[in-house]
Amino acid sequence: MTRLAVIDFETTGISPEQGARATEVAIVLLEHGRVVDRFQSLMNAGVRIPSFITQLTGISNAMIAEAPPAAQVMAEASRFVGSLPMVAHNAAFDRKFWVAELALAGLDAPQAYACTVLLSRRLFPHAPSHKLGLLIDHLGLPRAGRAHRALADAEMAASLLARMQDELRRQWQLEASPALLMALQRCSKAAVPGWLRQQQACAPVQTRQAAVLGAV
DNA sequence: TGCCAGGCCCTCTTTAGGGCCTT
Numbered sequence: 640m641t642r643l644a645v646i647d648f649e650t651t652g653i654s655p656e657q658g659a660r661a662t663e664v665a666i667v668l669l670e671h672g673r674v675v676d677r678f679q680s681l682m683n684a685g686v687r688i689p690s691f692i693t694q695l696t697g698i699s700n701a702m703i704a705e706a707p708p709a710a711q712v713m714a715e716a717s718r719f720v721g722s723l724p725m726v727a728h729n730a731a732f733d734r735k736f737w738v739a740e741l742a743l744a745g746l747d748a749p750q751a752y753a754c755t756v757l758l759s760r761r762l763f764p765h766a767p768s769h770k771l772g773l774l775i776d777h778l779g780l781p782r783a784g785r786a787h788r789a790l791a792d793a794e795m796a797a798s799l800l801a802r803m804q805d806e807l808r809r810q811w812q813l814e815a816s817p818a819l820l821m822a823l824q825r826c827s828k829a830a831v832p833g834w835l836r837q838q839q840a841c842a843p844v845q846t847r848q849a850a851v852l853g854a855v
Numbered sequence: 856t857g858c859c860a861g862g863c864c865c866t867c868t869t870t871a872g873g874g875c876c877t878t
Contacts, residue, residue, distance in 0.1 A: 650878050654860045659878075692878065731862060732877040756876060757863075770876070787878080828864070 641817055642670045644723040644750070645800060647793040648736045649696045651688055655739035660684035661709065662698050664716055664740075665789035668723070672801040678719040679790040681706035684740075696787045710744035717746050724817040728771045728796045730754035753817065755799050757824040761831045762803050771795055778802055811835045 646666045652659030665679040681698065683706040693699050706712075727733035730752040738748045759769050766777050772786050772795070780798045784791030804815035813819060813835070826834050 648878080652860095653878055657859065662878090689878095695878070727877090729862095729875095729877040732860090735860090736878095754863095760864080768875085 642668055642675070642723050643726050643753070643800065643817060643820075644720045645669055645726045645793050645797040646720075646733050646737065647727060647789045647796060648733050649692075649698055649787065649789050650736055651684075651686055651692055653732075655735055658686075659736075660686045661713075661736050661740050662688060662692075662696070662703055663789040664712060665793040666716060666719055667790075667793045667797045669726075669797045669800060672804060674794065674797055676719075677790065678716060679793075680712045680715070682709040682712040683707065684709040697785060698788075709740060713740045713744040714746065717741060717744075717748075720750060722750065724753065724821075725750045726753045726755060726796065726800055726820075728755045728792070728799070730756075751817070751821060753820045754824055755796055755803070758803055758820060759799065761823060761826065761828060762806055764828070771799070774799055807835075 644666050645668075646664065648661045649663040650659050650661050661682055661684060663679075663681045666677070667674045668676040681702055683703050688698060688700050688703060725734075725737070731754070734752045737750075741748045755771075756769050759766065759774055763774070763778070766774055768774065768777070771792060772782070775782060775795050775798065778799070780795070780802060783794035783798065786792065807813040807815040807819070823831065823834075
């Protein structure tokens with residue numbers, strides 16, 4: 640099993656294509672089910688934070704005013720991650736901001752992404768909700784700090800990922816390598832049980848999102 | 856003024872619609 644970088648962004652909105660910018664990033668490195676390193680920073684992208692975002696995250700304009708420039712933070716984050724495979728809860732969201740903020744800093748984003756929403760829908764199909772906090776509660780995992788702050792959410796996503804790796808090991812005798820996680824999220828949901836039982840090649844059905852997120 | 860994401864996945868589907876998930 641190799642290292643994975645679990646990331647979470649706090650942002651001013653839902654899409655960088657609509658002008659939203661990142662306000663905070665956190666990354667935890669997970670190895671053998673344990674967090675072995677952490678990176679966290681607020682970042683100043685020179686934009687104002689809507690009041691409802693401050694209510695949601697607790698991140699204010701005053702906090703951002705004292706934060707380092709976004710490009711500097713993203714360069715440090717990029718060095719911290721290197722070429723590790725990345726993981727996020729609803730990775731389509733975080734990957735968009737990872738790519739957009741690195742591009743604004745003049746940096747590439749070659750990392751593949753796995754998505755804990757896609758994986759949890761496959762491994763825990765009967766969970767009442769796949770929201771991060773509710774999944775954490777459903778699985779009996781500990782909450783980590785204030786929800787909707789980047790480090791707390793990244794820690795919880797890492798805890799969820801470790802729980803899924805443990806599930807694959809105990810229930811299916813599968814080593815949850817990055818390559819296996821990428822293959823699992825590429826499987827159509829209906830094909831997952833047979834694939835896990837037989838450890839065969841994934842069914843030819845491949846979701847568009849998984850194709851975008853990439854492979855190891 | 857009103858609208859402004861987008862991909863997954865289920866279903867009363869597939870020539871579609873709507874809830875979920877992220878801030």
